[in-house]
Amino acid sequence: MARIGDISERQLIEDFRSFIRSEGLIGPGDDAAVIENGTVVTTDVVTFDRHFPAGMTYEQFGWYAAAVNFSDLAAMGARPIGFLAALALPLDLESQAAYDIMSGIDQCCEFCGTGIVGGDTKTGPGIVVGTALGTMDGRPPMRRSGARPGDIVAVTGPVGGPAAAFIALEKGLDAPEAKESLYVPIPRVDEGMAMAKSGAVTSCMDLSDGLGTALNTLCSSSGVGMDIELDFIPRGPYVDEMATASGKPVRELLLGWGGEYELVFTADRERLDRLYDEEIEFSIIGMVNDSEGPNLVEDGKRTVIPYGEY
Amino acid sequence: MARIGDISERQLIEDFRSFIRSEGLIGPGDDAAVIENGTVVTTDVVTFDRHFPAGMTYEQFGWYAAAVNFSDLAAMGARPIGFLAALALPLDLESQAAYDIMSGIDQCCEFCGTGIVGGDTKTGPGIVVGTALGTMDGRPPMRRSGARPGDIVAVTGPVGGPAAAFIALEKGLDAPEAKESLYVPIPRVDEGMAMAKSGAVTSCMDLSDGLGTALNTLCSSSGVGMDIELDFIPRGPYVDEMATASGKPVRELLLGWGGEYELVFTADRERLDRLYDEEIEFSIIGMVNDSEGPNLVEDGKRTVIPYGEY
Numbered sequence: 008m009a010r011i012g013d014i015s016e017r018q019l020i021e022d023f024r025s026f027i028r029s030e031g032l033i034g035p036g037d038d039a040a041v042i043e044n045g046t047v048v049t050t051d052v053v054t055f056d057r058h059f060p061a062g063m064t065y066e067q068f069g070w071y072a073a074a075v076n077f078s079d080l081a082a083m084g085a086r087p088i089g090f091l092a093a094l095a096l097p098l099d100l101e102s103q104a105a106y107d108i109m110s111g112i113d114q115c116c117e118f119c120g121t122g123i124v125g126g127d128t129k130t131g132p133g134i135v136v137g138t139a140l141g142t143m144d145g146r147p148p149m150r151r152s153g154a155r156p157g158d159i160v161a162v163t164g165p166v167g168g169p170a171a172a173f174i175a176l177e178k179g180l181d182a183p184e185a186k187e188s189l190y191v192p193i194p195r196v197d198e199g200m201a202m203a204k205s206g207a208v209t210s211c212m213d214l215s216d217g218l219g220t221a222l223n224t225l226c227s228s229s230g231v232g233m234d235i236e237l238d239f240i241p242r243g244p245y246v247d248e249m250a251t252a253s254g255k256p257v258r259e260l261l262l263g264w265g266g267e268y269e270l271v272f273t274a275d276r277e278r279l280d281r282l283y284d285e286e287i288e289f290s291i292i293g294m295v296n297d298s299e300g301p302n303l304v305e306d307g308k309r310t311v312i313p314y315g316e317y
Numbered sequence: 318m319a320r321i322g323d324i325s326e327r328q329l330i331e332d333f334r335s336f337i338r339s340e341g342l343i344g345p346g347d348d349a350a351v352i353e354n355g356t357v358v359t360t361d362v363v364t365f366d367r368h369f370p371a372g373m374t375y376e377q378f379g380w381y382a383a384a385v386n387f388s389d390l391a392a393m394g395a396r397p398i399g400f401l402a403a404l405a406l407p408l409d410l411e412s413q414a415a416y417d418i419m420s421g422i423d424q425c426c427e428f429c430g431t432g433i434v435g436g437d438t439k440t441g442p443g444i445v446v447g448t449a450l451g452t453m454d455g456r457p458p459m460r461r462s463g464a465r466p467g468d469i470v471a472v473t474g475p476v477g478g479p480a481a482a483f484i485a486l487e488k489g490l491d492a493p494e495a496k497e498s499l500y501v502p503i504p505r506v507d508e509g510m511a512m513a514k515s516g517a518v519t520s521c522m523d524l525s526d527g528l529g530t531a532l533n534t535l536c537s538s539s540g541v542g543m544d545i546e547l548d549f550i551p552r553g554p555y556v557d558e559m560a561t562a563s564g565k566p567v568r569e570l571l572l573g574w575g576g577e578y579e580l581v582f583t584a585d586r587e588r589l590d591r592l593y594d595e596e597i598e599f600s601i602i603g604m605v606n607d608s609e610g611p612n613l614v615e616d617g618k619r620t621v622i623p624y625g626e627y
Contacts, residue, residue, distance in 0.1 A: 011415055011440065012408030019415070019438050023404075026419045027433050040434040042399040044452050046356045050401040052439040052446070089352040091360040093403075093446045094333075098322030105321055105329070109336045123337050124350040127446075128329050129362040130321065136362070136403045136437075136446035142354050 036228065037150050038082035038212055039141070046088075047141040047148065049079035055097075055133030060189060061176050065104040067190040069111025069135070075215060076139035077119045077194035078268040082213040083148040084203025085141030087121040087196060093138075095131025108135065119196045146203045149211035154229035154273035158209050158295040163195050163270045163288065166218050167257075168243025170264035174253045175245065184244035192268040199270060201285040207278035214269050217315035219262035221271045222301035229273075232298030235312065237261070237305040239292040258303060263315045346538065347460050348392035348522055349451070356398075357451040357458065359389035365407075365443030370499060371486050375414040377500040379421025379445070385525060386449035387429045387504035388578040392523040393458040394513025395451030397431040397506060403448075405441025418445065429506045456513045459521035464539035464583035468519050468605040473505050473580045473598065476528050477567075478553025480574035484563045485555065494554035502578040509580060511595040517588035524579050527625035529572035531581045532611035539583075542608030545622065547571070547615040549602040568613060573625045 011019065024036075033041040039049035053072045063071075073090060080087055092112050096105055109123075112135075116122045124140075154160075168188030175182035195213075202208045210225050218240070226233055240261050250257045273295050274282060282289065293304075301312040321329070334346075343351035349359035363382045373381075383400060390397055402422050406415055419433075422445075426432045434450075464470075478498030485492035505523075512518045520535050528550070536543055550571050560567045583605050584592060592599065603614075611622040 009412040010408065011406050011410045011412060014412055019412075022416070023402075023419055023436065023438060026423045027435065040399070040401075042434055042450060044354065044356060044398060046354060046399075046450065048399065048401060048448075048450060049435060050403045050437050050446070050448055052403045052405055052437045052441075054405065054439060054441060056441075057439065088354060089350070089356075089358065091350075091358060091448060092333075093360045093362045093448075095362055095364065095405075095444055096321050098320065100321045102319040102321055102324055102329075106332070109333055113336045124352055125337065125359060126333065127360050127362045128333060129364060129367065129444075131362075131364060131366075131444055132442050134405055134439075134441055134444060136360070138358075138360055138401060138403075138448045140352060140356065140358060 033148060033150065038079040039085065041148055045143060047080055047083050047085040047143060048138065049076055050136060050138040051075045052134060052136050062186060063190045065107035066111035069108035070115040070191055072135040072137050073112045073115035074192045074194045074268060076137040077115065077196055078213045078215060080139050080141040081194050081196045081199030082211050082270055084146060084199045085143055085148065086200055087119045087139060087141050089121055089124040089140040090116045091138040092123055092126040093136040094128045095134040097133055098130050119194060149203050149208050151210050151212050151225055151228035153209040154225055154231050154295050155209055156231055156295050156297040157276060158273040159276050159291045160233055160235060160273050160293040160295060161289040161291045162241065163198050165241040165243040166214060166267055166269060167246035167260040169266040170260040171243060171245040171249035173264065174249040178252055180252060182245040182249065188243055189266060194268055195270045198287055201287050202272060205281040205285045207274045207281040209273045209275055211270055211272035214267045214271060215265055217263060217265040218271060219312050220315040222312055223314050225271065225273065226300045232296045233293050233301040234296060234309065235293035235301055235303050237303055239290065241290045258305065262312055265315060343458060343460065348389040349395065351458055355453060357390055357393050357395035357453060358448065359386055360446060360448040361385045362444060362446050372496060373500045375417035376421035379418035380425040380501055382445040382447050383422045383425035384502045384504045384578060386447040387425065387506055388523045388525060390449050390451040391504050391506045391509030392521050392580055394456060394509045395453055395458065396510055397429045397449060397451050399431055399434040399450040400426045401448040402433055402436040403446040404438045405444040407443055408440050429504060459513050459518050461520050461522050461535055461538035463519040464535055464541050464605050465519055466541055466605050466607040467586060468583040469586050469601045470543055470545060470583050470603040470605060471599040471601045472551065473508050475551040475553040476524060476577055476579055477556035477570040479576040480570040481553060481555040481559035483574065484559040488562055490562060492555040492559065498553055499576060504578055505580045508597055511597050512582060515591040515595045517584045517591040519583045519585055521580055521582035524577045524581060525575055527573060527575040528581060529622050530625040532622055533624050535581065535583065536610045542606045543603050543611040544606060544619065545603035545611055545613050547613055549600065551600045568615065572622055575625060
């Protein structure tokens with residue numbers, strides 16, 4: 008008899024998707040679901056065991072637990088209108104730590120323009136399940152499936168900082184700005200809302216599973232290919248230093264890790280002025296074409312971008 | 318330094334409530350929150366450790382994890398429009414058990430007229446966090462704070478079955494209908510919607526923490542007292558038998574335990590015909606008065622009903 012540990016997390020999520028019915032207007036397959044009254048909703052599990060790197064504070068853990076959910080709303084272009092926090096905390100956890108977690112959640116909610124509207128608390132091994140609720144205010148949500156050949160591919164900010172942070176932690180190196188990007192990810196809620204408003208964006212998702220996986224997902228959801236220029240990808244703090252320190256290629260840090268929360272999107276190149284009008288900062292990293300899957304162009308050579316290992 | 322284990326769950330939830338802001342139109346303090354776009358939302362944590370009595374199947378555990386959330390929507394009178402399931406399951410759990418949990422959640426969603434719209438899966442000790450979403454379809458939600466002296470107090474069905482089941486399990490006795498009420502609680506979603514529609518109900522909540530606690534909560538939220546007639550409370554299966562078998566008074570089984578999911582409500586006695594028109598089954602168990610807190614009338618004697626121990 009197969010056990011949970013024998014099945015990849017990806018496979019398990021795929022299997023469970025068979026239970027997800029068409030009740031939602033959108034989803035599964037996008038960053039968040041949209042239900043019949045237009046509410047955009049997403050939930051994510053974060054755990055002490057897996058999402059609490061060395062050096063992170065409890066307050067930052069709380070922020071992170073909220074941020075990963077708001078990032079999913081951001082990818083749809085939704086405006087946050089509420090957050091639920093369900094906690095399962097160890098009996099021997101200092102109560103101050105529990106309040107710090109709640110405070111971190113609260114601060115991230117405030118940053119995203121909303122607040123905690125409910126929750127639940129039980130004892131457990133250190134798990135926070137966040138649920139973020141949003142509204143599109145009548146705009147169509149951004150999805151993963153709308154990229155078309157000729158569109159530009161862009162990211163809302165530098166990538167690879169969290170990968171650099173993980174390497175720095177492993178090697179006992181200092182890399183403060185990289186660690187900050189790992190401990191306190193900024194959900195791109197304002198950017199997502201402005202992108203949805205612009206009408207220029209044809210597909211979008213967040214980078215929680217890494218840029219390589221995200222590009223593959225956009226390509227397969229949209230039935231397109233992409234050429235991505237390695238040199239165009241904006242590099243987060245300490246990416247070059249930690250690539251050198253670890254002997255890993257820069258492309259791996261930029262594409263193969265997760266835990267970061269910029270948005271990647273495609274946009275109609277005839278409508279880029281609308282993105283500029285919305286004052287959205289972004290970096291064009293490549294183009295959509297009619298091949299299959301994403302390729303990386305590095306020193307004039309094209310190679311396939313794999314799904315990330317994260 | 319205080320630790321989580323030193324603080325009562327009630328106190329912890331109270332403390333965390335200080336973080337809940339006025340973003341929601343309703344909540345905290347009711348069974349579910351209502352946010353700015355009218356969505357009714359609630360989340361509950363259930364765990365293998367605490368909510369998996371002997372004899373329960375994984376499918377029933379899944380049903381239970383969904384039912385406790387739909388019961389909160391029912392208490393507001395909301396129509397379910399979506400459910401999110403976040404799971405943290407042990408690596409050594411048989412994969413069939415995981416699918417059984419999902420299937421149980423799915424069946425309860427279908428019973429409540431909706432479906433699973435999203436979720437997340439991680440490894441963990443066996444925790445399901447459900448989030449139920451609903452709409453009032455324009456009706457005002459039922460709250461805990463509207464009971465007025467002169468209102469009747471009623472429940473939607475018999476109580477004490479789960480208490481009888483716990484005793485039967487402890488003593489190794491057979492009590493199949495009682496155990497069924499523990500393993501497969503029926504969220505009173507249709508009843509709640511009809512009650513909200515009737516316009517007769519002045520306050521409502523579910524019995525997840527037991528009838529005694531619920532009556533105390535309605536009294537304190539509404540600033541009223543109640544007289545409850547012990548003999549009027551409809552008794553679930555095996556309540557009398559298990560009271561005898563355990564030597565506990567019947568009142569304890571009816572009032573002092575939780576894990577059941579009927580609704581308790583108060584209603585304007587001039588409008589009871591509206592409840593009958595909606596074909597809602599209910600049993601009147603007492604009256605609201607202008608004293609303080611709920612009292613039990615048993616053989617002509619009045620005694621204070623305490624908050625349950627559950």
